[in-house]
Amino acid sequence: MGTISEVAWPAEASGAQPISRQAACRLLRANHETLPALLAAAQAARAKFKPGVVTYSRKVFLPLTNLCRDHCGYCTFRRDPGEPGAHTMTPDEVMEVVRAGERMGCTEALFSLGDKPELLFPQMRDTLRHLGYKSTLHYLEAMCEKVLRESSLLPHPNPGLMSAEWLHRLSRVAPSVGLMLETTSARLLARGAAHDNAPDKDPVKRLRVIEDAGRQKIPFTTGILIGIGETLEERVDALIAIRDLHEEYGHVQEVIVQNFRAKSGTPMAHWPEPDHVDMLRTLAVARLLMPMMNIQAPPNLSNPDYADLLDGGINDWGGVSPLTPDFINPEKPWPHLEQLQRHTEAKGFELRQRLPVYPEFAEQAAAHSDLLAERLNAAAGADGYARKRAA
Numbered sequence: 001m002g003t004i005s006e007v008a009w010p011a012e013a014s015g016a017q018p019i020s021r022q023a024a025c026r027l028l029r030a031n032h033e034t035l036p037a038l039l040a041a042a043q044a045a046r047a048k049f050k051p052g053v054v055t056y057s058r059k060v061f062l063p064l065t066n067l068c069r070d071h072c073g074y075c076t077f078r079r080d081p082g083e084p085g086a087h088t089m090t091p092d093e094v095m096e097v098v099r100a101g102e103r104m105g106c107t108e109a110l111f112s113l114g115d116k117p118e119l120l121f122p123q124m125r126d127t128l129r130h131l132g133y134k135s136t137l138h139y140l141e142a143m144c145e146k147v148l149r150e151s152s153l154l155p156h157p158n159p160g161l162m163s164a165e166w167l168h169r170l171s172r173v174a175p176s177v178g179l180m181l182e183t184t185s186a187r188l189l190a191r192g193a194a195h196d197n198a199p200d201k202d203p204v205k206r207l208r209v210i211e212d213a214g215r216q217k218i219p220f221t222t223g224i225l226i227g228i229g230e231t232l233e234e235r236v237d238a239l240i241a242i243r244d245l246h247e248e249y250g251h252v253q254e255v256i257v258q259n260f261r262a263k264s265g266t267p268m269a270h271w272p273e274p275d276h277v278d279m280l281r282t283l284a285v286a287r288l289l290m291p292m293m294n295i296q297a298p299p300n301l302s303n304p305d306y307a308d309l310l311d312g313g314i315n316d317w318g319g320v321s322p323l324t325p326d327f328i329n330p331e332k333p334w335p336h337l338e339q340l341q342r343h344t345e346a347k348g349f350e351l352r353q354r355l356p357v358y359p360e361f362a363e364q365a366a367a368h369s370d371l372l373a374e375r376l377n378a379a380a381g382a383d384g385y386a387r388k389r390a391a
C-alpha cells in the first residue's frame with residue numbers, strides 16, 4: 001500500500017489552496033498504490049467546497065446542425081451536406097423537442113452544433129437563407145431567444161468559436177455559454193493528430209474565446225478532453241490555463257473532464273481509450289488544482305462504473321436527458337435519472353437538479369438582459385437550483 005510520503009505529497013493538497021503544476025504532474029504519474037490517498041485528498045477538498053450535494057442539469061439535447069467545417073479525429077457527430085443523417089433542425093423541430101422536455105421536467109435546452117458550416121458549404125448557406133438568417137450564429141441566437149420567450153427551458157449554446165461580439169449577443173439570450181477547450185496542445189493540430197484538419201480546435205483561438213467571455217462576465221462552461229494524444233503535462237497545462245482565466249475573470253462556472261471514447265468509423269477508432277484509473281486520477285488532480293471550482297464528468301462515458309467518478313472529487317454530472325440521446329456519443333446512452341439518483345445517494349450525496357447556470361453564477365447571468373433575469377427568476381428556487389415541480 002503506497003503512503004502519502006511515497007508520492008512526496010504536496011502540503012497544499014490538504015487545504016483549499018490549489019496544488020502546483022509540478023505537484024499535479026507528479027500525482028498524475030504516481031504509481032497505482034498511491035491512488036487511494038489521492039482520491040481521499042480530492043474528496044476532502046470537495047467537502048470543503050460543496051459538501052453533501054452533487055448536481056446535474058435535466059436537459060434536452062438540440063443538435064441544431066450537424067454540418068461542420070472541422071474534421072476532429074474522434075467525431076461521429078459531424079456530417080457533410082448530403083451525407084446520410086446530415087440535418088439542420090427547423091424552428092418547429094426545435095420547439096417540438098423543447099415542449100416534450102418541458103413535460104418531462106427539463107430545464108436546459110442544450111444547443112450543440114458544428115462550427116460555422118456555412119463558411120465551407122454552399123448548401124448550408126442555402127438552408128440559412130430559406131430559414132431567413134445570415135449565419136448559423138444568427139439562427140442559433142434566434143432559437144435561443146425563441147426557447148427563452150416561449151418555454152420554461154433555459155438555453156445553453158455550444159456553437160464553437162465565437163467573436164467577442166457574438167458572445168455578447170448570445171449572453172443576452174442564454175444564461176451560460178459553452179466551449180470545450182479540450183487541450184492546450186498545439187501539437188494535436190499536426191498531420192495525423194486528433195485535430196488535424198480542425199482549424200477551430202486551435203487552442204490559442206479557444207483560450208481567446210474563454211477570455212473574451214471572462215471580460216464580459218459571461219458564466220462559462222469549458223473543460224478538457226483526455227486521451228486524445230496529449231501528454232500528462234499538457235493535460236495539467238490545460239487545467240491550469242482554465243483555472244488561471246477563472247482566477248482573473250471569475251466566470252468559469254464549471255470544468256468538464258471528459259474521457260475520449262473510440263468510435264468506429266473515425267480516424268481514431270483504434271486509438272487507446274484512457275482507462276478508469278486514468279480518469280479517476282485526472283479528476284482528483286483537477287480537484288486539487290481547482291479546489292473551489294465546479295468539476296463535472298459525464299456519467300454515460302464511464303458506464304457501468306460511473307458512480308466511482310464521485311471518488312475523484314467531482315460535484316456535478318453535467319447535462320442528463322430523460323428524452324434525447326447524446327448525439328455526440330450516441331452509442332453511450334445516459335443513465336436513467338432514477339439510477340443516477342440511487343447511485344449518487346449510495347455514495348452519500350443528495351442529487352440536485354440545477355439550471356444550466358450554477359446558483360452562484362445566476363446573478364452574473366441575469367445582468368445581461370431583463371428577459372434573462374425574468375426567466376431565471378421563474379426557473380430557480382430560493383437556493384438557486386431548479387425550482388421543484390409540484391408533485
Ligand code: SF4
Nearest residue numbers: 068070071072075078
Ligand atoms: S467535434 Fe465538433 S468541431 Fe470537431 S468535427 Fe465534431 S462537430 Fe466539428
